Amino acid sequence: MSRYWSAVAQGLTPYVPGEQPKLAKLVKLNTNENPYPPSPKVLDALRAEVGDNLRLYPDPNSDGLRSAIAQVHGVSVDQVFVGNGSDEVLAHAFLGLLKQDAPILFPDITYSFYPVYCRLYQIESRELPLAEDFSIRIDDYLKQPNGGIIFPNPNAPTGRLLPLAEIERLLQGNPDSVVVIDEAYIDFGGESAVPLVQRYPQLLVVHTLSKSYSLAGLRVGYAIGQADLIQALTRVKDSFNSYPLDRFAQAGAAACMADRDWFDSCRDKVMHSRTRLVAELNGLGFDVLPSGANFVFARHPGHEGAELAAALRERGIVVRHFKQPRRIDPFLRITVGTDAQCDALLAALREILGQCG
Numbered sequence: 001m002s003r004y005w006s007a008v009a010q011g012l013t014p015y016v017p018g019e020q021p022k023l024a025k026l027v028k029l030n031t032n033e034n035p036y037p038p039s040p041k042v043l044d045a046l047r048a049e050v051g052d053n054l055r056l057y058p059d060p061n062s063d064g065l066r067s068a069i070a071q072v073h074g075v076s077v078d079q080v081f082v083g084n085g086s087d088e089v090l091a092h093a094f095l096g097l098l099k100q101d102a103p104i105l106f107p108d109i110t111y112s113f114y115p116v117y118c119r120l121y122q123i124e125s126r127e128l129p130l131a132e133d134f135s136i137r138i139d140d141y142l143k144q145p146n147g148g149i150i151f152p153n154p155n156a157p158t159g160r161l162l163p164l165a166e167i168e169r170l171l172q173g174n175p176d177s178v179v180v181i182d183e184a185y186i187d188f189g190g191e192s193a194v195p196l197v198q199r200y201p202q203l204l205v206v207h208t209l210s211k212s213y214s215l216a217g218l219r220v221g222y223a224i225g226q227a228d229l230i231q232a233l234t235r236v237k238d239s240f241n242s243y244p245l246d247r248f249a250q251a252g253a254a255a256c257m258a259d260r261d262w263f264d265s266c267r268d269k270v271m272h273s274r275t276r277l278v279a280e281l282n283g284l285g286f287d288v289l290p291s292g293a294n295f296v297f298a299r300h301p302g303h304e305g306a307e308l309a310a311a312l313r314e315r316g317i318v319v320r321h322f323k324q325p326r327r328i329d330p331f332l333r334i335t336v337g338t339d340a341q342c343d344a345l346l347a348a349l350r351e352i353l354g355q356c357g
Contacts, residue, residue, distance in 0.1 A: 008120070011119065012116075012119060012120060013116065013119065014116060015112060015113045015116045016112075017031075018030050018031035018032075018320055019031075019318065021318055023316070025316060026316055026317075026318060027316060027317040027318070027337065027341050027344045027345065028318050028335075028337075029317065029318060029319050029334050029335040029336075029337050029341065029345060030318045030319050030320040030333075030335060031216075031320070031335065032185075032211060032293070032294055032295050032333075032335045033210070033211075033214075033216050033335065034210075034211060034212065034213070034214040034216070034266060034270065034294065035270070035335075035336070035337045035338045035341060036214055036266040036269065036270075036338070037214060038213065038214040038215055038252070038256055038262075039214075039255065039256050039259040039262035039263070040262075041255040041256070041258065041259045041262070042215070042252045042255045042256045042259075044255065045251040045252050045254070045255035046248050046251060046252050048251065049247045049248050049251050053247060054247065057243055058243055058245060058246050058247045058250055059250065060238075060242045060243050062082045062245050062250050063077070064250060064251075064254050065082055065220075065245070065250045065253050065254045065257075066080040066081075066082055066222075067254075068253075068254040068257040068258055069082070069222050069224075069257055071257075072257050072260075073194050073224060074195075075194070075197065075198075075224055076227075078227045078230060079197065079224055079225060079226060079227055079230060080222060080223070080224055080230065081222060081223045081224075081225075081230045081233045081234060081237075082220065082221070082222045082244075082245060082253075083220075083221050083222070083223075083233075083237065083244050083245070084219050084220070084221070084241075084244040084245060084249075085208065085210065085219040085220065085221045086182070086184060086206050086207065086208035086210070086221030086222075087113060087221070088221065088244060089206050089221040089222060089223050089233070090113065090114075090117065090150075090180070090182065090206060090221075091117055091120075092233045092236040092237055092240075093150075093178075093180055093204060093206070093223065093233060094117040094118070094120075094121055094123060095121050095236050096232040096233050096235065096236040097148065097178045097180070097204065097229065097232055097233075098123060098147060098148040098150065098178060098180070099121055099122075099123050099147075100123075100147030100148060101147060102124075102145050102146050102147035103123075103124040103125050103126045103146060103147055104118070104123060104124070104125050104126070104146060104147045104148040104149065104150060105125070105126050105127075105128055105141055105144075105146045105148070105149045105150075106125065106127060106128070106149070106150050106151050107127065107128055107129075107130050107136055107151050107155065108127040108128065108129045108130060108325065109130050109134065109155075109157070109158060109325060109327065109328060110151055110152060110155055110156065111152050111156045111182065114150060115127075123147075124147070126144075126146070128140045128141065130155075130158070133160075133289075134155075134158045134160055134289055134297075135160050135162075136151060136155060136160070136162055138162070138166045138169055138170050138173075141170055141173070141174065142169075142170070142173035142174070146174070146177050147177065148177050148178040148179070148180065149170065149174060149177060149178075149179045149180070150179075150180040150181075150182065151181070151182065152181075152182040152183070152184060152185070153167065153181050153182070153183060153186065153190065153193070154185045154186070154188075154190060154291065154292040154293045156184070156185070156293070157295075157297055157320070157322060157328070157331075157333045158289055158297050158328075159185070159289055159290070159291030159292060159293040159295055159296060159297050159333075160289055160290060160291070160292070161189065161190045161290070161291075161292030161293075163191070164191040164192075164193060164196070167181060167193045167196065168196060168200075171196065171200045171202065171203055174202070175202065176202070177202060178202050178204060178229070179200075179202055179203050179204070180204045180205075180206060181193045181203070181204070181205050181206070182206045183205055183206060183207050184206075184207070184208045184210070184211055185211055185212075185292065185293035185294060185295075186207070186292075187211070187212035187263075187267055188211075188212065188267060188270060188271055188274070188292060188293050188294045189271055189292040189293075190292045192205065193205050194224050197224055197225055197226060198226075201226045201228070201229075202229075203225060203226075204223050204224070204225040204229050205223065205224045205225065206221065206222070206223045207221065207222055207223075207224070208220070208221045208222075209221065209222075209253055209256060209257075211294055212263065212266070212267050212270075212294070213253075213256045213257075213263060214256075214266060215252065215253065215256055218248065218249045218252050218253060219249060220245065220249050220252075220253040270294050270336050273336050273337070273338070273339055273342055274291060274294070274296065274336045276339070276342065277296060277334070277336055277342045277345075277346075278291070278296055280342075280346050281296065281298050281346075281349075284300070284346070284349055284350065284353060285300055285301065285302070285353070286298040286299065286300050287299050287300075287301065294335065294336050295333050295334060295335045295336060296333075296334050296336065297328075297331050297332075297333050297334075298331060298332055298334060299330040299331045299332070300330075300353070302353075303352075303353070304329070304330060305321050305322075305329055305330045305331050305332050306321055306323070306329070308321075308332055308349075308352065309321040309332060311348075311352045312345070312348055312349070312352070315348040315351070315352075317344060317345055317348050319332045319333065319334045319335070319345075320332065320333040320334075320335075321333075
């Protein structure tokens, strides 16, 4: 540590993103990127932005993009906030909505950026243990006062999905607390909580274009909530960076939101491959948690997670292994790739496990 660091910088334990290896011919199944390219309409929109307009600032309000998002979800434009990836949207929600006197609640096994934001913004938190089957128990969130609640649905890294009725029960039991549902993976088989926004003023739903829309490289995320929640996020944004989305991000994101046929086709292919991958992993002796995401969370009773991850890497296949918390150390989080990528993974696992197939 440098003596010039502030106390804040010294006290941080930053989030560690998934590895982006610089290896040739790699089967990359570690960061939940979509294996299929974005809509061709996105590329057309990006090309159209190349020109004299790049000397001008982008629209600070991203009105065109917010309008496209509002149209898809059937909400008004003033109910939409956009940011530089859903991580930035979440960061603004932590500071603008979840920094309260009482501790906020989230699961003990969940997106590891949440405790990072709590340390950064000095927000008190309480982690509630998942059930033995790694599901979120809504009853646990109904029994204690809190300054807010946040968790992903489906949860990460487990992939387990809560039905919409359970989200509504959570909202009914916490009328005085902001509830943030992080729906980064909801498009791969879940039912979004966005329709509940009109009835529950404390609900904020966060989405990303990195997963189901194949736009991880553009860094676009958004939130939907009633207008007063959105105003809080906007106040934070405009006190930090009034221009979070450049012209390329706004144009490309609006174009992808409009191409519903491409979105449906890519999403359906991922879901079909997930079903097949789970069946094949089960056949190899893996225990696989039920997944509503574009990844699976799996363990093999005869092999450690770190051992399997290292053996796969030696064969040019990268998956995600979490050493902490210890409860999930046996698991691998495996992104659902193309059928060819899944086949390569399965062939490597058969070799590692010494099985024929």
